Amino acid sequence: MELTKLTISQAHEGLKKKNFSAVELAKAYLNKIQEKDKEISAFLTITENLALEKARWIDDKILKKEEINILSAIPCAIKDNILVEGEKCTAGSKILENYLSPYDATVVKKIKEKGSVILGKTNLDEFAMGSSTENSAFGPTKNPHDLTRVPGGSSGGSAAAVAGGMALFALGSDTGGSIRLPASFCGIVGLKPTYGAISRYGLIAFASSLDQIGPIAKTVEDCQVVFDIIKGKDKMDSTSVEVPQFKNWKLEIKNLRIGVPKEYFVKGIDPEVEKVIKNAIKKYEEIGAKIEEVSLPHTEYALSCYYIIAPSEASANLARYDGIKYGYSKIQDPKSKIQNLLEVYLQSRGEGFGEEVRRRIMLGTYALSAGYYEAYYLKAQKVRALIKNDFDKVFKRVDAIFTPVSPFLPFKIGEKIKDPLSMYLVDIYTVSVNLAGLPALSLPVGKVGNLPVGLQIIGRPFEEDKILETGKLFHGENI
Amino acid sequence: MLSREEVKHIAKLARLGLTEKEITDFQKELFSILDYFEKLKEVDASNVKPLSHPFEIKNIIRKDEPETTANKDKLLELMPERKGSYLKVKSVF
Numbered sequence: 084m085e086l087t088k089l090t091i092s093q094a095h096e097g098l099k100k101k102n103f104s105a106v107e108l109a110k111a112y113l114n115k116i117q118e119k120d121k122e123i124s125a126f127l128t129i130t131e132n133l134a135l136e137k138a139r140w141i142d143d144k145i146l147k148k149e150e151i152n153i154l155s156a157i158p159c160a161i162k163d164n165i166l167v168e169g170e171k172c173t174a175g176s177k178i179l180e181n182y183l184s185p186y187d188a189t190v191v192k193k194i195k196e197k198g199s200v201i202l203g204k205t206n207l208d209e210f211a212m213g214s215s216t217e218n219s220a221f222g223p224t225k226n227p228h229d230l231t232r233v234p235g236g237s238s239g240g241s242a243a244a245v246a247g248g249m250a251l252f253a254l255g256s257d258t259g260g261s262i263r264l265p266a267s268f269c270g271i272v273g274l275k276p277t278y279g280a281i282s283r284y285g286l287i288a289f290a291s292s293l294d295q296i297g298p299i300a301k302t303v304e305d306c307q308v309v310f311d312i313i314k315g316k317d318k319m320d321s322t323s324v325e326v327p328q329f330k331n332w333k334l335e336i337k338n339l340r341i342g343v344p345k346e347y348f349v350k351g352i353d354p355e356v357e358k359v360i361k362n363a364i365k366k367y368e369e370i371g372a373k374i375e376e377v378s379l380p381h382t383e384y385a386l387s388c389y390y391i392i393a394p395s396e397a398s399a400n401l402a403r404y405d406g407i408k409y410g411y412s413k414i415q416d417p418k419s420k421i422q423n424l425l426e427v428y429l430q431s432r433g434e435g436f437g438e439e440v441r442r443r444i445m446l447g448t449y450a451l452s453a454g455y456y457e458a459y460y461l462k463a464q465k466v467r468a469l470i471k472n473d474f475d476k477v478f479k480r481v482d483a484i485f486t487p488v489s490p491f492l493p494f495k496i497g498e499k500i501k502d503p504l505s506m507y508l509v510d511i512y513t514v515s516v517n518l519a520g521l522p523a524l525s526l527p528v529g530k531v532g533n534l535p536v537g538l539q540i541i542g543r544p545f546e547e548d549k550i551l552e553t554g555k556l557f558h559g560e561n562i
Numbered sequence: 563m564l565s566r567e568e569v570k571h572i573a574k575l576a577r578l579g580l581t582e583k584e585i586t587d588f589q590k591e592l593f594s595i596l597d598y599f600e601k602l603k604e605v606d607a608s609n610v611k612p613l614s615h616p617f618e619i620k621n622i623i624r625k626d627e628p629e630t631t632a633n634k635d636k637l638l639e640l641m642p643e644r645k646g647s648y649l650k651v652k653s654v655f
Contacts, residue, residue, distance in 0.1 A: 185636035278616045292615050321622040322615075387599045398576060405577070407651055412642035414652065424652045425577075433579030441578055445569075445592060448576040462602050464612030469605065471613060503591065504598060520616020544617070 086111035087248035091305045094251060095153050098145065105145070105156035109138035109200050112158040116202065116249045124224050125234075125244040127163050128171050129203040134158065137200045144198075153308055155198030160250035162241045163204040164211055165296065166285040167191050174287045175209040175219040175237075178404050178411040178435030188285020189320070190254060190296050190313045197312055202250055205240030209437045210401065211261050211289045213237050214509040217500050218439045225496070226268060228533050232493040235268030237261040241299050242269040252300040252309050256286055258293045259389055260488070260513025263525035266299055267488035267537025270527045272554070273299045274306045277544045278520035279324045281310075282317030290396035291322075293389075293517040303526065303554040310547060326545050334552040336370055341553075342377035342481035347512055352490040359529035359536040360487045363557065367485075370556060377481060379473040382515065384466050389514035390507055391450050391463035398447030401440070406431025442503060471519040478543045483553055486512050488525045488537035512539060522547045526554045564589045564596075 086108055089097065097103055103111075113131055120126050141156040161167055164174040166184035168191075173179045187195065195201070208218035216224040216239025224239045226232040227247040234243040238255030242265030245253050255262040257275035266273025274297045281296045288294065298309035316325045343364060348357060368374045406412035406427045413419050413430040421427055436444070450459035477484065489509055499506045516523045521541055528538040538557075542550035569588045573580045580588070631637070634647075643650040 182640065183636070185633045185640070322619060381605070384602055384605055387602050390595070391599060391602075402577070406642065407649065409637075409640035409642070415642050421652060424654050426579075427652050428577040429579030432577055433581075436578070441580075441584075442588075442591065444576050444578060445572055445588060446595060449572050449592065449596070452572065452575060459599065459602075461612055462605075462607065464614055465607035465610040466602055466605055468610050468613035469607060471616065504595060507595075518616070 087115045089251065090302050091153060091157055091251060091300070091308050094157055095155075098151065098156055101145070105138040105141040105200070106135065108156055109134050109158055109202070112202055112249060112251070119247055119249060122225065122230060123227055123243050123247050123249070124222060125205055125240040125247060125249060126160070126203045127173060127175075127206050127221055127240070130167065130170055130201050133167075133170070134200045134202050137195070137198060141198045152197040154194055154312055156200055158200045158202050158251050159194065160202055160205045160241055160244040160253040161191065162207055162238050162253070162255045164207060164256060164287040165191060165254055167201060167204065170204060172204065172287065173221070174211070175207045175221065176435065176437065176440065177220045178431070180220070180411060182410055186285065189282035189317045191285065193313050194309075205238070205244050205253060207240055208237035209440050210287065210397070211237040211256055211258055212397070212439050212443055214260065214264055214506055215494070215499065216240060216265070217496065218437060220437055223496055226493050228270060228535060229493065231495055232534070233268065233496055235265035235493065237265075238299065239265045242266050242271060242273065245269070245299050245301060246271050252298055252305055254296060254313075255299050256294055256296050257517065258289050259393060259517050260510045262297045262299060263488050263513050263523060263537065263539060264509065266525040267527070267535065268493040270530070270535030271299060271301055272303050272306050272527065273297065273525040274310055274547065274551070275516065275523050276310060276314065276547055277326070277522040279322050280314050280326050280522070280545065280547065282315070282320040282323045284317055284319035288400040290393040291400060292396060293393060303524070303551055303558070306524075307551045326547070329548060332548070334549065336372055336556065339372040339483070339553065340481040341367060341372050341374050342477050342484045343374060344377050344379045344382065344477070344484060344486060346379055346382035347486040352487065353492055355531040356487055356490060356492060356536050359531060360538055363528035363538045364485055366557065375481065377477045377484070379477060379515070381466065381469045381473050385470055385515040385518060386507060386511050388463045388466040388470065389510070389518060390446070391459050392467065392518070394443040394447035395450045395460050396447070398444045398451065401444055404432060404435065406435070411435035439503070467518045470515055474515075474519045474521060482543075483550055484541040486539045486541065488512060488539045492531055492534045492536070516541055520544065522550060524550045524554045526557060528557060563593050
């Protein structure tokens with residue numbers, strides 16, 4: 084049995100039947116990382132001691148015939164903008180290169196309590212700002228399907244780790260597509276939950292009204308298992324809420340109404356991608372779902388709206404990196420001749436932040452500055468309301484909306500990095516979901532050559548279960 | 563194109579130290595992105611209430627009682643410069 088190819092429930096069964104031990108499972112993954120990550124670069128830190136210590140604890144429980152949770156001993160990877168106590172948390176930035184997490188994020192605390200084995204921290208675009216993982220201060224991650232291509236971003240390390248068999252599942256974060264895009268580019272499943280479904284405590288903030296943590300895994304079922312454990316209200320995040328449960332609910336395919344927005348199939352989409360998505364939609368029609376064309380008329384404004392709101396929030400959130408409280412500081416440079424406080428700020432931030440982060444801080448500061456606030460930030464907030472309104476209307480008629488995750492296939496490393504606008508366009512189908520706070524699943528539904536294509540299944544607020552069950556139908560996963 | 567002065571003004575507000583070349587690059591780059599945002603002008607949103615959060619949220623209130631933080635030492639250790647349990651900063655002027 085190849086341990087690095089199991090799903091969560093298969094691994095759980097194997098542990099219970101004593102086909103292998105928790106330590107054997109952990110070591111299989113640690114060895115795989117050792118062997119494969121040289122070429123992929125998914126991990127920034129390997130937490131071997133933490134992993135083996137946890138695995139031994141679970142083996143001890145199994146030996147004592149204690150019940151173990153479905154996530155016990157399951158090896159996972161954590162995006163390096165989510166805090167794991169005592170371990171480095173860099174957010175892919177030089178400014179946090181040596182930052183040691185003083186506490187566990189709530190999601191980490193929850194999976195640790197269930198006995199999950201944390202293998203390491205994964206690469207990302209600096210502060211989760213990017214669509215290719217090329218913006219990391221520690222070098223790019225490569226797509227396991229084609230090493231010359233990007234894995235998508237910003238949770239590229241998490242997605243590549245799962246796709247490369249180097250973790251059974253991973254946690255990522257999604258502000259404008261950062262879970263869904265890499266899941267799509269790496270041919271695995273990613274869930275961006277409803278805003279508020281999961282606590283953001285211990286997630287390094289990028290844009291607080293858009294950020295959500297979510298699972299990345301090999302199957303829809305695995306995503307569901309992880310989501311069920313990490314969701315819920317947390318007193319440390321006052322925007323988190325209890326996810327309502329739909330009792331005795333079962334998905335009936337013949338009652339499923341799927342909306343396909345015409346604005347997502349216009350000029351600009353790669354025709355090969357469009358073909359794979361259209362085929363997937365046809366498959367749902369064949370198994371009994373009702374497909375109808377719908378309209379989200381403000382779609383074409385979503386990207387501008389997002390790229391004003393996200394950098395604006397980021398420029399405020401990133402003010403905390405000042406070279407004073409923690410992180411990279413110019414005053415620690417023995418050659419520095421800094422005399423006053425302002426110089427500490429300017430030089431620490433100027434040198435500590437990478438190119439894209441500086442760009443977004445500048446954009447956000449501009450959009451919020453006197454004289455421009457109304458034309459940019461306030462206008463974007465109004466357009467945000469219109470975008471959300473579009474979804475509210477459509478969701479009165481349909482249960483789920485199907486779109487591509489991205490108009491493009493995984494692109495070559497270096498192809499878009501010099502042209503920020505061309506990189507932003509990669510997110511054109513994912514950003515609306517964050518602006519409206521909705522849940523969305525990225526599901527692999529086919530390939531063009533050896534490159535995977537993801538279908539985006541968008542649901543009503545807190546109807547994660549519905550989009551997950553809908554996703555399971557495609558690959559014939561049991562419901 | 564943005565003027566040099568505009569870029570420098572924004573950089574100062576953002577507390578970002580930029581090199582001369584970075585300022586030159588931003589003049590063009592920020593302009594082309596801001597130009598793309600012009601698209602929003604097409605939308606008539608005069609009667610729309612701005613949305614800052616996806617859902618209605620309320621203030622959550624708790625009693626203002628002091629608590630001890632277990633990881634105070636860890637937080638202190640992260641400071642670039644300190645004196646005992648005090649954070650040390652350079653002078654303002």
